[in-house]
Amino acid sequence: MNLRPKNGDRLRLLNAFVFLVFCNLYYTTNAQKTVRYDLVVRDTSVAFAGVTKHAISVNGQIPMPTLYFTQGDTAEIVVHNKLKQSTSLHWHGLFLPNEFDGVPNVTQMPIEPDSTFIYRFPIIQSGTHWYHSHSGLQEQIGMYGMFIMSKKEDDSTFRANIDDIQSINLILSEWTNLKPENVHRMLHNATDWFAIKKGSTQSYAEAIQQGYFKTKVGNEWKRMTAMDVSDVYYDKVLFNGNSDLVYNKFKAGDRVRLRIANGGASSYFWLNYAGGKMTVVANDGNDVEPVEVDRLLIAVSETYDVIITLPQDSVAYEFRATSEDRTQTVSIWIGNGIRKLANPLERLKYFEGMKMMNSMMNMDGSLDDMGMNMSLNQMDMNVVMYPEITGPIDKQKNPKDTTQNYRSNELSDITTLNYSMLRAPNSTILPADSTLTLRFELSGNMNRYVWSMNNKVVSESDKILIRKGQNIKMIIYNGSMMRHPMHLHGHDFRLLNGQGFNAPLKNIVDIMPMETDTLEFNANIEGDWFFHCHILYHMMSGMGRIFAYENQSKNPKLTNPKLANRNLMWEDRRPHFMIHNGFETNGNDGEAMLTSTRWTLSTEWRLGYHAMHGYEIETHLGRHFGKMQWFMPFIGYDWRYRTRGINFQEENIFGQSDTKDTRKSFSIGFQYTLPMLVKLEMEYFTNGTFLVQLKREDIPISKRLRSSFIVNSDKEYMIGMRYIMTRSISVSTHYDSDMGWGAGITVMY
Numbered sequence: 069m070n071l072r073p074k075n076g077d078r079l080r081l082l083n084a085f086v087f088l089v090f091c092n093l094y095y096t097t098n099a100q101k102t103v104r105y106d107l108v109v110r111d112t113s114v115a116f117a118g119v120t121k122h123a124i125s126v127n128g129q130i131p132m133p134t135l136y137f138t139q140g141d142t143a144e145i146v147v148h149n150k151l152k153q154s155t156s157l158h159w160h161g162l163f164l165p166n167e168f169d170g171v172p173n174v175t176q177m178p179i180e181p182d183s184t185f186i187y188r189f190p191i192i193q194s195g196t197h198w199y200h201s202h203s204g205l206q207e208q209i210g211m212y213g214m215f216i217m218s219k220k221e222d223d224s225t226f227r228a229n230i231d232d233i234q235s236i237n238l239i240l241s242e243w244t245n246l247k248p249e250n251v252h253r254m255l256h257n258a259t260d261w262f263a264i265k266k267g268s269t270q271s272y273a274e275a276i277q278q279g280y281f282k283t284k285v286g287n288e289w290k291r292m293t294a295m296d297v298s299d300v301y302y303d304k305v306l307f308n309g310n311s312d313l314v315y316n317k318f319k320a321g322d323r324v325r326l327r328i329a330n331g332g333a334s335s336y337f338w339l340n341y342a343g344g345k346m347t348v349v350a351n352d353g354n355d356v357e358p359v360e361v362d363r364l365l366i367a368v369s370e371t372y373d374v375i376i377t378l379p380q381d382s383v384a385y386e387f388r389a390t391s392e393d394r395t396q397t398v399s400i401w402i403g404n405g406i407r408k409l410a411n412p413l414e415r416l417k418y419f420e421g422m423k424m425m426n427s428m429m430n431m432d433g434s435l436d437d438m439g440m441n442m443s444l445n446q447m448d449m450n451v452v453m454y455p456e457i458t459g460p461i462d463k464q465k466n467p468k469d470t471t472q473n474y475r476s477n478e479l480s481d482i483t484t485l486n487y488s489m490l491r492a493p494n495s496t497i498l499p500a501d502s503t504l505t506l507r508f509e510l511s512g513n514m515n516r517y518v519w520s521m522n523n524k525v526v527s528e529s530d531k532i533l534i535r536k537g538q539n540i541k542m543i544i545y546n547g548s549m550m551r552h553p554m555h556l557h558g559h560d561f562r563l564l565n566g567q568g569f570n571a572p573l574k575n576i577v578d579i580m581p582m583e584t585d586t587l588e589f590n591a592n593i594e595g596d597w598f599f600h601c602h603i604l605y606h607m608m609s610g611m612g613r614i615f616a617y618e619n620q621s622k623n624p625k626l627t628n629p630k631l632a633n634r635n636l637m638w639e640d641r642r643p644h645f646m647i648h649n650g651f652e653t654n655g656n657d658g659e660a661m662l663t664s665t666r667w668t669l670s671t672e673w674r675l676g677y678h679a680m681h682g683y684e685i686e687t688h689l690g691r692h693f694g695k696m697q698w699f700m701p702f703i704g705y706d707w708r709y710r711t712r713g714i715n716f717q718e719e720n721i722f723g724q725s726d727t728k729d730t731r732k733s734f735s736i737g738f739q740y741t742l743p744m745l746v747k748l749e750m751e752y753f754t755n756g757t758f759l760v761q762l763k764r765e766d767i768p769i770s771k772r773l774r775s776s777f778i779v780n781s782d783k784e785y786m787i788g789m790r791y792i793m794t795r796s797i798s799v800s801t802h803y804d805s806d807m808g809w810g811a812g813i814t815v816m817y
């Protein structure tokens with residue numbers, strides 16, 4: 069103890085405090101114990117990756133403080149919002165009254181700046197959980213923390229040598245020096261900046277160099293852009309907000325329970341340990357029968373409890389987390405001495421992944437699992453990209469039949485955890501009642517960054533009404549090309565994984581592309597409960613649903629349901645803005661665009677420096693149809709001005725002539741994405757002329773070189789090149805049949 073009161077006043081205060089604590093303890097041993105935390109949310113600055121950036125701290129720290137409770141306590145958590153924006157806190161995986169679930173505009177009104185909100189709920193479960201902001205993108209910049217609930221020692225489920233050993237709490241997160249709002253905007257504008265940063269552009273030059281030219285052409289023929297296992301490039305990944313933590317008090321033979329939560333906004337992490345196997349003892353806060361593995365992949369927002377053993381003294385063993393795209397790692401060191409490294413994970417073989425995707429993708433954009441009935445992460449298609457399982461990149465040899473490799477996960481001597489290995493210690497069978505079966509397809513497309521369920525986002529779908537007491541079974545198929553960690557609020561579900569009565573209880577299920585998983589839960593607590601993808605940028609794009617109970621009582625914390633609903637709908641309807649402009653020697657060329665789930669409003673301009681070349685501005689408002697959104701009918705307005713003279717008539721390939729010197733014309737038409745990602749535009753103008761146009765943007769020539777072209781029935785054409793220098797600046801050049809050759813720089817936002 070280092071309490072050193074400097075004067076009598078302090079001592080008296082301390083005595084009074086001790087007395088109060090004593091009274092409190094006396095009281096609580098005889099009644100229910102209330103555990104109170106005050107959480108002060110403030111703006112702050114951090115330099116996690118070299119540059120000072122805005123973040124959000126709670127009680128002055130990132131991550132937020134770890135909150136500890138014991139089953140039977142009452143939690144009283146007082147949130148003081150000192151931000152300039154509203155906030156909220158969601159208690160991930162907890163069973164609690166709906167009004168304290170912490171989803172703004174669904175279970176409560178947002179906590180406004182300079183106001184306070186009290187979350188008060190009984191602790192009726194135990195295990196490793198976590199909590200985070202559910203407001204906007206705040207989770208990405210600091211608002212994540214651990215939430216640990218201990219069992220009472222007389223609990224019948226208490227496990228000796230598991231529940232009573234020393235533990236380390238670890239929460240994973242990622243950090244980007246970009247504002248998360250900007251990350252989200254860039255994703256919606258099909259940026260390839262993240263791919264450039266990760267080295268995963270998969271350009272034609274790289275394809276040719278590695279012997280995958282045909283694969284690349286096949287990929288673009290099927291209208292796919294470069295494939296990756298994750299969307300965002302991060303500058304750093306962190307354990308408890310640190311990049312190199314040391315736990316040196318442990319000795320040989322010690323067993324340590326690592327309680328790990330993935331508080332990352334969009335990254336999955338591989339976990340492995342230099343001191344041997346890890347024993348998984350809990351998942352999503354629920355006990356499972358111990359199972360030994362070499363490694364596991366923790367999905368966004370999952371928690372795992374693993375036990376590791378220290379083999380020797382004088383060695384510090386690495387426990388390492390590697391982001392799924394393998395661009396970043398973070399480690400802790402357990403033990404004291406020479407550092408022993410865990411096996412590193414080499415770079416992904418992206419072109420092998422592309423080849424695999426090509427073989428699975430139908431021309432209509434749907435996926436074909438070739439009758440493999442995949443589920444529960446048992447068959448990880450991505451193993452074709454893992455050098456540690458399918459061998460290193462071999463530039464000489466073109467690997468033969470990739471389908472042979474899909475099963476090599478089972479052949480490898482590395483034991484990777486999958487969901488079928490999780491078994492609850494006791495029966496988890498649901499109470500007998502009627503069952504409502506719901507089917508969902510996880511849908512979306514990477515090109516426009518649209519993520520949905522059954523091709524509908526939250527604002528396009530109704531709440532799903534369920535009845536208290538009934539059992540809900542969900543059969544979920546992932547028909548999209550990304551994996552999705554689907555999270556249910558307020559309930560645990562049984563993941564049907566072949567373990568019979570002992571199906572594990574979870575609140576997150578990670579579903580890989582082409583997998584089907586079945587889960588079931590008992591509807592035992594009324595309220596509006598969110599079910600959504602936990603990749604923050606997928607959720608914010610509308611990938612979710614809300615469950616509501618029939619005839620449920622009004623939520624006292626949702627004081628203005630109309631306003632709440634409007635705010636909620638706005639979340640995935642909000643349009644994203646982008647603009648680029650080339651400042652070149654022959655003029656200005658550019659485009660500005662607003663896009664949302666179904667709509668695009670875009671304006672293109674070509675402004676010559678000479679009146680003879682003129683000015684041209686074309687505006688289109690279009691709506692995207694179909695799951696892959698390849699078809700977009702639009703209405704348009706075209707304005708042109710130039711001074712070539714009335715006698716300068718131009719004729720299109722249909723024999724129609726037009727001076728175009730001062731053209732003001734409305735149009736209707738459509739755009740359709742053809743194989744090779746070429747956009748076909750057919751447009752009819754109110755002055756009676758037709759236009760047929762083909763265009764392709766951003767052909768990835770090399771890592772940073774992009775090419776584009778336009779050709780149309782007015783006998784106009786354009787060909788351009790740009791070299792990407794930074795996120796916002798490219799050096800560019802183009803030749804235009806109207807304006808001639810030009811060069812300069814292109815600025816993008």
Ligand SMILES: [Cu+2]
Pocket residue numbers: 519551552553601602603606607611
């Ligand atoms: Cu998702």
